[in-house]
Amino acid sequence: MPPTLKDVAERAGVSRAAVSRTFTDGASVSPKMRRKVEKAATELGYSPNALASSLTTGRTKLIGLVSNNFHNPIFLEVFDLFTRGLQERGLRPLLVNLSDETDPANSIRMLRQYSVDGVVVASSTLPPGFAKAFRDAGVPVVHSFGRYASSPEVHVVGIDNAECGRMAARELVRRGYRDVAFLGGPESATSTQDRFRGFMEELTHHPEISVRHSFAEAYSFNAGRAEMLARLRDKPAEAYFCGDDVLSIGALSAVADSGLNVPGDVGIIGLNDMEMAGWENINLTTIRQPISQIIDSSIELIVSMLENPDRYPEARLFPCKVVERGTLRPVA
Amino acid sequence: MPPTLKDVAERAGVSRAAVSRTFTDGASVSPKMRRKVEKAATELGYSPNALASSLTTGRTKLIGLVSNNFHNPIFLEVFDLFTRGLQERGLRPLLVNLSDETDPANSIRMLRQYSVDGVVVASSTLPPGFAKAFRDAGVPVVHSFGRYASSPEVHVVGIDNAECGRMAARELVRRGYRDVAFLGGPESATSTQDRFRGFMEELTHHPEISVRHSFAEAYSFNAGRAEMLARLRDKPAEAYFCGDDVLSIGALSAVADSGLNVPGDVGIIGLNDMEMAGWENINLTTIRQPISQIIDSSIELIVSMLENPDRYPEARLFPCKVVERGTLRPVA
DNA sequence: CCGAATTTTGCAACCGGTTGCAAAACTGAA
DNA sequence: TTCAGTTTTGCAACCGGTTGCAAAATTCGG
Numbered sequence: 001m002p003p004t005l006k007d008v009a010e011r012a013g014v015s016r017a018a019v020s021r022t023f024t025d026g027a028s029v030s031p032k033m034r035r036k037v038e039k040a041a042t043e044l045g046y047s048p049n050a051l052a053s054s055l056t057t058g059r060t061k062l063i064g065l066v067s068n069n070f071h072n073p074i075f076l077e078v079f080d081l082f083t084r085g086l087q088e089r090g091l092r093p094l095l096v097n098l099s100d101e102t103d104p105a106n107s108i109r110m111l112r113q114y115s116v117d118g119v120v121v122a123s124s125t126l127p128p129g130f131a132k133a134f135r136d137a138g139v140p141v142v143h144s145f146g147r148y149a150s151s152p153e154v155h156v157v158g159i160d161n162a163e164c165g166r167m168a169a170r171e172l173v174r175r176g177y178r179d180v181a182f183l184g185g186p187e188s189a190t191s192t193q194d195r196f197r198g199f200m201e202e203l204t205h206h207p208e209i210s211v212r213h214s215f216a217e218a219y220s221f222n223a224g225r226a227e228m229l230a231r232l233r234d235k236p237a238e239a240y241f242c243g244d245d246v247l248s249i250g251a252l253s254a255v256a257d258s259g260l261n262v263p264g265d266v267g268i269i270g271l272n273d274m275e276m277a278g279w280e281n282i283n284l285t286t287i288r289q290p291i292s293q294i295i296d297s298s299i300e301l302i303v304s305m306l307e308n309p310d311r312y313p314e315a316r317l318f319p320c321k322v323v324e325r326g327t328l329r330p331v332a
Numbered sequence: 333m334p335p336t337l338k339d340v341a342e343r344a345g346v347s348r349a350a351v352s353r354t355f356t357d358g359a360s361v362s363p364k365m366r367r368k369v370e371k372a373a374t375e376l377g378y379s380p381n382a383l384a385s386s387l388t389t390g391r392t393k394l395i396g397l398v399s400n401n402f403h404n405p406i407f408l409e410v411f412d413l414f415t416r417g418l419q420e421r422g423l424r425p426l427l428v429n430l431s432d433e434t435d436p437a438n439s440i441r442m443l444r445q446y447s448v449d450g451v452v453v454a455s456s457t458l459p460p461g462f463a464k465a466f467r468d469a470g471v472p473v474v475h476s477f478g479r480y481a482s483s484p485e486v487h488v489v490g491i492d493n494a495e496c497g498r499m500a501a502r503e504l505v506r507r508g509y510r511d512v513a514f515l516g517g518p519e520s521a522t523s524t525q526d527r528f529r530g531f532m533e534e535l536t537h538h539p540e541i542s543v544r545h546s547f548a549e550a551y552s553f554n555a556g557r558a559e560m561l562a563r564l565r566d567k568p569a570e571a572y573f574c575g576d577d578v579l580s581i582g583a584l585s586a587v588a589d590s591g592l593n594v595p596g597d598v599g600i601i602g603l604n605d606m607e608m609a610g611w612e613n614i615n616l617t618t619i620r621q622p623i624s625q626i627i628d629s630s631i632e633l634i635v636s637m638l639e640n641p642d643r644y645p646e647a648r649l650f651p652c653k654v655v656e657r658g659t660l661r662p663v664a
Numbered sequence: 665c666c667g668a669a670t671t672t673t674g675c676a677a678c679c680g681g682t683t684g685c686a687a688a689a690c691t692g693a694a
Numbered sequence: 695t696t697c698a699g700t701t702t703t704g705c706a707a708c709c710g711g712t713t714g715c716a717a718a719a720t721t722c723g724g
Contacts (some may be wrong), residue, residue, distance in 0.1 A: 001388075002470070002679055003680060004679090004683095005680060006680080014703080015703070015704045016680090016682095016704090017682080017683080017703075017706095018702090018704075019419070020682060020683085021683095021703090023681095024682075028701065028702060028703090029703090030702060030703085032701075039610060047431060047441050047444060047445055048445065048681075049445060049680055050445040050446050050447075051383045051387065051392065051446060051447055051680085051681090052387055052680035052682090054681090054682095055383065055679095055680080055681070055682085055709040055710060055711085056681065056682040056683075056708070056709045057681090057682070058709085068343055070408055070411065070415075071408070073405045073408060075480070076402055076403070076404075076407060076411075079402065079408075080402035080403070080429060080431065083402075083427050083429035084429050084431065087429060090675095092442070093426070093427045094394075094426055094427075095411070095415050095425045096415070096419075097411075097415035099412065099416065101533070109379050109422070112334060113379055113380065113381060114383060114394075115383040116385055116709090137651065138334070221607075221608075224515045245382070249611070249613070250611075252613065253611060253613035256613055256614075276553075279553050279581070279582075280557065280585045280589065281584065281588055281589075289687065294591055302352075303723080305676070308675095310718090332435050336710055336711085337710060338710080346673080346674085347673065347674045347675080347710095348674090348711080349673075349674060349713080350672090350673065351696095352710095352711065352713085353672095353673090353712090353713095356712075359712095359713095360672060360673090361672075361673090362673085362719095365673080379711095380710085380711075381711065383710085384710035385679095385712070386679090386708075386711090386713090387678095387679040387680060387709095388678070388679045388713075389679090389712070390679085435706060455671095491713065581701090640697095
């Protein structure tokens, strides 16, 4: 129904090639020709069919945006930044939700059917093999919020989770806590494993401090609340490093319910610095993850892979920093 | 690089047409042929190029998912449900973020270049003309969370915002409040206008109750908080109907800060019933918007338009209901 | 086993573009 | 004005599929 190249060519009285050339930049067209074609095109309301041209150029400008994380509010920001960043570069995000999909093969097949130019996998809770499966299928891929590896198999952009664990530990030590705990996300998530490792590692330098740990069932309010309620049945630790902010907020709610006071009786530090963490009625001390840098960098990387598909895999880690609010007691 | 129809045909020793037919259902292929082709196809790892076939079939199975609402946590759920629902039906969401884009023309052009089969516009804060622009461009469109009109120009699926306003008013009356207020979202949003209208309308039946109103700058925590802080400088109303839950939570935070008690001193009722409203530390009484029904219905509608593109525009409104939690005082 | 009816297959044109190549149209210097 | 050099244009083949049509193969009744 929409007008095609041929329609424009006929109306302008020129060849189809000429029309095609006026719409691809870098092609040689005389000013006179260009005028004729553009006139006809606007009269007809023509705009070139991106899919048809992809057939010969081999580029669709489609980028698969793959995630399983449709429950953590921080991912709304992630999607916002990704879609805007991609759009600005003329790329189009094809969104894939694999919340219930366990087998990467299906997603891969689908994304190849649509000839995506590249794939961004955005999630810290996916098995590392998932991103690799795309690379093995010959699709340029970047794993955002993925796990750091010293010799990565695919491009990884994210944070150093172990370092975040150490950072949290140092912060608690600095504030004089002597009885601390790690309250992680699901034990199967690599992000939790790494944060846990870093946290414990740092505390080996402080043998006088007692440490305990436990894991929530998910990175969710309810899981955090439930886990913290369970911890509160015994004598709680002085301070908790929670797996992420949502978990922290659940934990805060549990502490409040049990009549204890934050930060007086129990301290809490989260991770992410989602928008909500700054809300005055939450006011969570947390470790800020530089989301927008991670996303900018991911996009830059995927764009560069469009030119150079077998660029050597690289890990890009961005530094985090503590954002002090009201859920840890002040330094003495 | 990936194998093509021709490769499979050659390897199987059959014509390209034969291969094509084994991959399009409803076509006539003998079992023997099918076996040969499938063998060759799996050996080569072939899967048909959806874009190439769209060229002749005229169907891409791409659906534009257009929104400007990347800040309200409820939209994460919206995206989750939309992507899953579309995927289940073999459709692929092409996500368009028009947060900064003011001119629909650009989005429309882009979506036509990619030959989307249809478009879902998901937002209550877009001018109604936006969805219509798609229809005028000949693209099947459904406006989810759009404004009700008795003779709609495009398909609209959502709630009856005026009725929600009336519902909120009735609820406040029922609980014996005598001095109530509407604290809306941005005055330019049609959803706010309609909720306001319904609210006031219902209260004309109760001339003994005093009413006031004001509007926040956005549907956001900070806007809600700021607006409520301003209201609290004078003698506040007994109860507020807030434009949505995020706004309500901001308002709650303001009330808490000013040393007043909810629901003792000030009552608040929101709208949406986002996940967070049920969190124990928020516990917001609110009006539930049946998101998943709205989305299911939207998808069903867009799917039906693929068969019948000029189906007569229809408005589908789903009933909301009050979810009682802890921010309104109990019925006397 | 034959011939008509039915099914399966391949040919070739087409979907809406792009692009290498050679012919046509320009340009400018002599 | 002529001619070599440069730019612009059109032809035709191609990208990876689909599909109408007619030929080939199969099925079936007699």
